[in-house]
Amino acid sequence: MSAFEQQPDAGGHFGPYGGSFVPETLVHALEELEREYRRAQSDPGFQKDLLDTLRDFAGRPTPVIEAKRFSEAAGCRVFLKREDLLHTGAHKINNTIGQCLLTKRMGKPRVIAETGAGQHGVATAAAAARFGLECVVYMGSEDARRQKLNVERMRLLGAEVREVHAGSRTLKDAVNEALRDWVTRVRDTHYILGSVLGPHPFPVMVRDFHRVIGIEARAQFDALDGGLPDVLVACVGGGSNAIGLFHAFLGDAGVRKVGVEAAGHGIASGKHAARVPEHSVGVLHGTRTLILQDEDGMVRETHSVSAGLDYPALGPEHAWLNDQGLAEYSSATDEEALAAFEALCRLEGILPALESSHALAWTLREGRTLGEDARVLVNLSGRGDKDVAEVLRVTGRG
Numbered sequence: 001m002s003a004f005e006q007q008p009d010a011g012g013h014f015g016p017y018g019g020s021f022v023p024e025t026l027v028h029a030l031e032e033l034e035r036e037y038r039r040a041q042s043d044p045g046f047q048k049d050l051l052d053t054l055r056d057f058a059g060r061p062t063p064v065i066e067a068k069r070f071s072e073a074a075g076c077r078v079f080l081k082r083e084d085l086l087h088t089g090a091h092k093i094n095n096t097i098g099q100c101l102l103t104k105r106m107g108k109p110r111v112i113a114e115t116g117a118g119q120h121g122v123a124t125a126a127a128a129a130r131f132g133l134e135c136v137v138y139m140g141s142e143d144a145r146r147q148k149l150n151v152e153r154m155r156l157l158g159a160e161v162r163e164v165h166a167g168s169r170t171l172k173d174a175v176n177e178a179l180r181d182w183v184t185r186v187r188d189t190h191y192i193l194g195s196v197l198g199p200h201p202f203p204v205m206v207r208d209f210h211r212v213i214g215i216e217a218r219a220q221f222d223a224l225d226g227g228l229p230d231v232l233v234a235c236v237g238g239g240s241n242a243i244g245l246f247h248a249f250l251g252d253a254g255v256r257k258v259g260v261e262a263a264g265h266g267i268a269s270g271k272h273a274a275r276v277p278e279h280s281v282g283v284l285h286g287t288r289t290l291i292l293q294d295e296d297g298m299v300r301e302t303h304s305v306s307a308g309l310d311y312p313a314l315g316p317e318h319a320w321l322n323d324q325g326l327a328e329y330s331s332a333t334d335e336e337a338l339a340a341f342e343a344l345c346r347l348e349g350i351l352p353a354l355e356s357s358h359a360l361a362w363t364l365r366e367g368r369t370l371g372e373d374a375r376v377l378v379n380l381s382g383r384g385d386k387d388v389a390e391v392l393r394v395t396g397r398g
């Protein structure tokens, strides 16, 4: 384990980013959450329940494998951290299990969540069912239409799905609605936020529930090939899978950390979800961070072929890592991600999520520059079964 520990200040600030911008009614709930979370961290009983559930219900540890045929195509050695093998299909279950256990600890019977494509909603519904919690998931009606199967999965898992008809009827509107629900039912309800976003303590808490990715990967890589990888690569929506991988390596200056945002139709087109290149600071959904906004501070429409990366705000800790040069951020277009998706399917027999395909796309693009001996560890954040219809549609085969 690396001795380097990066923590926000007591108010949840990562340098100029983070903090807590919420209505008065939520201040108490957030303080209570932070207190319980701190206690749980040093409670062996909680940690045992968490580890047992991650092992027996989610399927941890996930393996690290060398992708030899994909490596040939990339021109460098590529290793994959297989978060795609987890229950419900992505890393998101690490966080929802942790937050459901905290909810039980706080004595609350009900959880709510927002979801875009439905992955966080499904992971929340599954964990809520496992722990006997009432579950309501807010989802934009446009997203619900596009992701019918996930809506039905959530319902089968016992969750109530509430469609949101406001705004662009997508993720940011679902977050607004979930926050509204929380304000009115904060006594009996916990809001399970789905990424390293939102007011303190969510960014640090969600990060900590995903740190297991990097802690496992560090030991597994050493056992498999010796030492540390040269480069870590992960896609960045809010940034939870990326920070989960990076965190255990932050003290290792020799390990490059690359976060890959969604360049959509290309940065110049304006139709993308890459927050770092514009570096515009604002407040969205309770946190100060880099967001895509116009000159009047209005949040812009974003675009990505992958719903999980299609969000206007970047997790505040990533904004800080970027400013300090502790991690670097790049992007991949829809087209590059689709090519990488097909490459992994055919060369390795693995259908990657379109989100994860952005990290694979960076590796295919930069591999030859890195050189054939370079060892690149890619976080395969999720599986692509959910994306089959979308891939067929955008490639004109559906």
Ligand SMILES: *Cc1c(COP(=O)(O)O)cnc(C)c1O
Binding pocket: 090, 091, 092, 119, 120, 194, 195, 196, 235, 236, 237, 238, 239, 240, 241, 242, 308, 309, 353, 355, 356, 381, 382, 383
């Ligand atoms: C939701 C999701 C993401 C994006 O979320 P982060 O918080 O940036 O990790 C990435 N990959 C998959 C498979 C997802 O489901």
